[in-house]
Amino acid sequence: MTDTTVTPVSAKPAKSILEIDARTKKRNAAEKRFKAYGIAAICVGLFFLVALLWAIIQNGTPAFTQTYVTLDVELLEEKLDKTGERDIEAIKKVSTFGYKPLIQNALVDATEGMETEIEDKNLAKLLSDSAAAQIRDYVIANPDQIGETVEFTVLASSRVDGYLKGRVTREDLARDKNLSPDHLDLIDQMVEDGSVERIFNWAFITGADASEKRPESAGIxxxxxxxxxxxxxxxxxxxxxxxxxxxxxxxxxxxxxxxxxxxxxxxxxxxxxxxxxxxxxxxxxxxxxxxxxxxxxxxxxxxxxxxxxxxxxxxxxxxxxxxxxxxxxxxxxxxxxxxxxxxxxxxxxxxxxxxxxxxxxxxxxxxxxxxxxxxxxxxxxxxxxxxxxxxxxxxxxxxxxxxxxxxxxxxxxxxxxxxxxxxxxxxxxxxxxxxxxxxxxxxxxxx
Amino acid sequence: MSFMKLTASSLAIAAVSATSAAARDNVQVAGSSTVLPYASIVAEAFGENFDFPTPVVESGGSSAGLKRFCEGVGENTIDIANASRAIREKEIVACAEAGVTDIIEVRIGYDGIVFASQIDGPEYTAFTQSDLFNALAPKVMVDGELVDNPHTKWSDFNADLPDAEILAFIPGTKHGTREVFEENVIAVGCEETGAHDAMIAGGMSEDEAEDACLAVIGDGRSVDIDGDYTETLARIDANSNGIGVFGLAFYENNTDKLKVATMAGVEPSTESISTGEYPVSRPLFFYIKAAHIGVIPGLKEFAEFFVADEIAGPDGPLAEYGLVSDPALADTQMMISDEQTMTN
Structure with missing residues (x-):
């Protein structure tokens, strides 16, 4: 037995908890990586959520405002009640088509003095088809108003509305048969005049669905x-x-x-x-x-x-x-x-x-x-x-x-x-x- | 528990009212999705102008609509079926078996089918039926011989067409529009290019050749769209080389995104379709159950209103939306007022 056989008490232990060995490093790195994956997953999720919400809000908020036109319509007696007897059944006989000339006259009056080359009969394209029904309902409810001039706030057509919302441009309308760029020039003048304005669209929240010809009046x-x-x-x-x-x-x-x-x-x-x-x-x-x-x-x-x-x-x-x-x-x-x-x-x-x-x-x-x-x-x-x-x-x-x-x-x-x-x-x-x-x-x- | 009692009684009320709902006061319409926009425009105007409630309009396709129409007579069946094609013989038989014997057929007008592409895409502005046949048929004529379609670009067979990949979005087989496309475009092209005669010369019978003339290639050059026109529009938006098949009304509502091609030199428009110059069009119909007239309030008035000059005439709202009005509208009006049913 010699001295050499005595193992000296090592001053340095084989392992120290203060010193990080390769294995621990590896485990710590794995943990860090996992955390990074987690954060990346959350970020991707958040990104899609924000993108989705952004798209929905961007595309959807315009539906909550709608363009309306204020018009003074003269309810001509010779058109609406030929007999003059205010017989409600006779008044009901006049269909919405019979109200079109009244609306046209009102539009001609409203745009008097404005520069436009649109023929009178095409002026009504500015308005929704629902306008005639709205006025007819009013007349049936208030037959005593026939002969008077009444102020109505009626829906503008969906393309006019789209123009004010930036969805429809003059180039888009170049080949459109529902509306021409001339109409938009007229709308610009009517906006200045104050007779056309965009207001909050309650009808979208409370209204009924509409046919494809009048998207402006559709509601949920x-x-x-x-x-x-x-x-x-x-x-x-x-x-x-x-x-x-x-x-x-x-x-x-x-x-x-x-x-x-x-x-x-x-x-x-x-x-x-x-x-x-x-x-x-x-x-x-x-x-x-x-x-x-x-x-x-x-x-x-x-x-x-x-x-x-x-x-x-x-x-x-x-x-x-x-x-x-x-x-x-x-x-x-x-x-x-x-x-x-x-x-x-x-x-x-x-x-x-x-x-x-x-x-x-x-x-x-x-x-x-x-x-x-x-x-x-x-x-x-x-x-x-x-x-x-x-x-x-x-x-x-x-x-x-x-x-x-x-x-x-x-x-x-x-x-x-x-x-x-x-x-x-x-x-x-x-x-x-x-x-x-x-x-x-x-x-x-x-x- | 009072909550239980409440539940039970509300269930009972629901059950009782379900049986009392039999008396129906509104007109019910179902059928073709092509006719749906027109029918809903008329229904809306009808509700505004008459004291009857607004008719209920559903879509679901011509065949589905006619199937419901033929379920029988009674208040729980529909009164009117819309169809983008004429009723078939076997549907008339099925109707008769269920007791629906008196049917009034009403042709409301014509619908044009147009070929349109992205507004900034290649210059697809003029097609002939032969062009579309050469592009989309599985077998075409090349140098006088019938061969498997070798064309990959439009310019391969017609130097006037753009040098662009052939890519067509056509309606799927469940659509009535597909039939019109095959018969008025592909089959006509088949005759014009001489492929039809070549098939007969190759040993086919007349009937076989006619069937073979309707076939459309499906290897990526043509894509079937089973959805509606909005889906075709989305595909066109994504592929500048694509051409799509649309209804005239749909195209006219999206002129900012689409440009239309002429067919055999004729520009599609309500005028060219009503004169018959534009070749790809089809009649639209609705069918009335005559047994319901007088039982369902407002049914006859609705049908008369639908074909009145101020609605379906050339200046009416339907024409404004894209329907091509029927020159023989006066006969149709007469037919409804006489309640003249179909004769078999």
Missing amino acids: GVSMIGSFFMMLVVLILALPIGVAASIYLEEFAPQNRFTDLIEVNISNLAAVPSIVFGILGLAVFIQFAHLPQSAPIVGGLTLTLMTLPTIVISTRASLKAVPPSIRDAALGVGASKMQTVFHHVLPLAMPGILTGTIIGLAQALGETAPLLLIGMVGFIASNYPEGVASGFLDPNSAMPAQIYEWAKRADPAYYERAWGGIIVLLVFLLTMNIIAIILRRRFERRW
């Missing part, structure tokens, strides 16, 4: 009512059915093969593509039950099928989240099973249930695919429902279907309205989600 209001009635059906059916089913499954049902099967099926239903529910709705509600086509009640029933699994799953999750000690305590002081559930468990689970329901409703509100098959797309929503029953049963459209319909139409003015419709729809969805968040924040309990 009627399809909003359609969506409202559909959501009402979904709420009335899906909430009680969904909550009852989940309470039974979660609190009362025995654990056996049959309930397992039901559970698996509910989870699978949530993943079924929505178009499948559309086909089902068509087969069951329209072809078998003979409910009216395009009616919000059918849309609502179809969307109920789609929303049910969402509500059941979220309700069961929030029932599960209620601690068992609550149930034990209630049962311990002598409450029955049902009293336990309805007096203690359900109130505590309510915020979760409501959140799930609202998110399910928001999803249903934005759904188009099932509506394609039950005739709510490709339909002109031009009539306001006359009451509650007619709201459910008369043909109507829904907001996303209306947007799709507008995007398909030929006139570029409808394109702008489709984007505007998206903004309205997004506002609704955002509101519903905010309500869901507030409910959760306010009533949530932590244990």
